Amino acid sequence: MNELVGGVIEIGWPQLLLSTGFVVVVGVLSLRLSLGLERDLAIATIRTFLQLVALGLVLRWVFGIDSPWLVLAILVFMMAAAAQTIVKRAPDAPPGILGSSMATMLLTGFTVTFAVTGLIVQVEPWYRAQYVIPIAGMVLGNSMNGIALALERTFADLDARAGEVLALTALGATPWEAAGDSVRVAIRAGLIPTINAMAAAGIVFIPGMMTGQVLAGADPLAAAYYQVVVMLMVSAATAFGSVLAVLLSFRKRFTADGVYIEKGYRTQL
Amino acid sequence: MLLSAEGLTFTSHADPGPHVVLERVSLGLEAGEIVDVRGPSGSGKTTLLRALARLLPDAVGTLTLAGRPAAEYAPAEWRSRVTLLPQTAAMRPGTVRENLLLPWDLKVRSAGHPPPDGALEQALHDVGLAEIALGRDASRLSVGQAARVALLRAVLTRPDVLLLDEPDANLDDESSAQVSAMTGRFAAAGGAILRVRHQRGDVAAARTLRLVGGHLTEVGP
Numbered sequence: 447m448n449e450l451v452g453g454v455i456e457i458g459w460p461q462l463l464l465s466t467g468f469v470v471v472v473g474v475l476s477l478r479l480s481l482g483l484e485r486d487l488a489i490a491t492i493r494t495f496l497q498l499v500a501l502g503l504v505l506r507w508v509f510g511i512d513s514p515w516l517v518l519a520i521l522v523f524m525m526a527a528a529a530q531t532i533v534k535r536a537p538d539a540p541p542g543i544l545g546s547s548m549a550t551m552l553l554t555g556f557t558v559t560f561a562v563t564g565l566i567v568q569v570e571p572w573y574r575a576q577y578v579i580p581i582a583g584m585v586l587g588n589s590m591n592g593i594a595l596a597l598e599r600t601f602a603d604l605d606a607r608a609g610e611v612l613a614l615t616a617l618g619a620t621p622w623e624a625a626g627d628s629v630r631v632a633i634r635a636g637l638i639p640t641i642n643a644m645a646a647a648g649i650v651f652i653p654g655m656m657t658g659q660v661l662a663g664a665d666p667l668a669a670a671y672y673q674v675v676v677m678l679m680v681s682a683a684t685a686f687g688s689v690l691a692v693l694l695s696f697r698k699r700f701t702a703d704g705v706y707i708e709k710g711y712r713t714q715l
Numbered sequence: 716m717l718l719s720a721e722g723l724t725f726t727s728h729a730d731p732g733p734h735v736v737l738e739r740v741s742l743g744l745e746a747g748e749i750v751d752v753r754g755p756s757g758s759g760k761t762t763l764l765r766a767l768a769r770l771l772p773d774a775v776g777t778l779t780l781a782g783r784p785a786a787e788y789a790p791a792e793w794r795s796r797v798t799l800l801p802q803t804a805a806m807r808p809g810t811v812r813e814n815l816l817l818p819w820d821l822k823v824r825s826a827g828h829p830p831p832d833g834a835l836e837q838a839l840h841d842v843g844l845a846e847i848a849l850g851r852d853a854s855r856l857s858v859g860q861a862a863r864v865a866l867l868r869a870v871l872t873r874p875d876v877l878l879l880d881e882p883d884a885n886l887d888d889e890s891s892a893q894v895s896a897m898t899g900r901f902a903a904a905g906g907a908i909l910r911v912r913h914q915r916g917d918v919a920a921a922r923t924l925r926l927v928g929g930h931l932t933e934v935g936p
Contacts, residue, residue: 610805612801613805615794616801616869617794617795617798617817617869617872618791618792618821619821620822623822627807703772705771
């Protein structure tokens with residue numbers, strides 16, 4: 447979990463192996479208690495190693511090359527991966543949602559990331575990978591969770607309210623009028639974790655980025671300022687992203703004539 | 716002819732595989748007329764009502780209202796004039812008043828004026844709900860009370876045609892009689908009603924149609 451970048455105390459292979467020892471203990475525990483988690487645990491441990499080491503190597507390479515095109519390509523790749531994850535996490539969402547998720551991630555990801563690196567941190571040159579990629583990662587990672595939650599909630603809530611949606615449509619409601627309650631509930635649900643995290647930051651937990659900077663030897667107050675910027679922009683990205691994603695996609699569950707396509711009906715198609 | 720349907724056809728793809736629910740069904744409703752639709756469970760009565768309200772994706776056929784084809788009406792406008800009352804009453808979170816006035820929150824009636832409280836209370840009284848205050852939380856209504864509030868919500872908008880899906884399925888005899896009286900007044904004022912019914916017969920219906928195997932036939936009054 448330690449993301450030390452040129453910190454005060456270096457972590458080498460012996461320390462990495464030692465930390466694996468703790469996971470082995472958990473594995474033994476799992477065997478003794480018949481939890482059946484050994485396999486998943488082993489795979490997850492190996493993935494953590496491989497993925498984070500690969501990330502470290504890739505970032506080192508990218509920092510070295512220092513090309514704006516490479517940075518932009520990596521950002522687009524990250525956003526595509528985030529859009530894919532959103533689609534997977536919202537199984538109730540209609541097909542064709544990948545496009546709107548991608549549009550949402552591109553729009554909020556680029557806007558918020560470069561608003562921070564350009565306007566607030568004032569990175570020179572604008573594409574400096576050391577700043578742009580980690581900040582984009584935090585924006586995308588957090589807003590992705592909020593967006594997935596909001597989308598899943600929208601369609602789950604619409605299905606739960608199918609009777610009400612039909613009654614409203616029968617009275618002449620447009621899709622927006624019929625789905626409005628669900629959309630509002632869903633956007634709220636997507637934002638609550640972020641708002642809670644903002645409220646608890648610094649009291650209940652030390653946010654990840656600040657932890658990393660402090661461990662790497664930064665002044666805690668300077669790290670705090672950075673963390674404030676990151677938390678505020680992550681909240682903004684989550685809010686914009688959830689609203690955009692839900693507004694772009696709720697209509698897909700209605701026909702052109704404004705009829706809600708019910709769950710039972712969908713399985714016939 | 717107030718509402719007419721020609722060649723309504725709908726094929727369901729649900730279990731047990733594709734089957735025709737409505738096969739070139741035609742029917743006409745005159746202003747002031749109450750018509751009952753009967754037929755065995757699963758014969759497509761609800762499907763027919765949905766098709767008439769333009770709430771059935773993939774249904775084909777020709778619909779006209781007051782001599783104008785359906786295409787000349789925006790879908791929401793059509794539904795505000797040919798209004799379906801689903802069998803299960805769906806109340807929105809809020810008071811009885813908010814539920815009764817809900818139709819006037821919709822864009823399709825933005826030019827209309829919602830009825831005053833006095834009219835709402837009178838309407839509740841007329842269907843045996845005099846004891847229900849307008850400020851009552853709608854989630855605290857019984858199934859039978861909610862069914863009547865949902866009916867009033869549709870009737871008060873004064874559509875041209877009301878499509879009622881078993882309006883008295885959850886009502887006792889007395890409430891059912893009050894609902895019949897209310898639908899009778901609606902028809903007397905020039906509205907047309909198509910009712911799906913299972914049980915009780917009453918004398919209000921001018922005609923009875925029977926839907927079996929996708930075909931609609933007239934079986935007399």
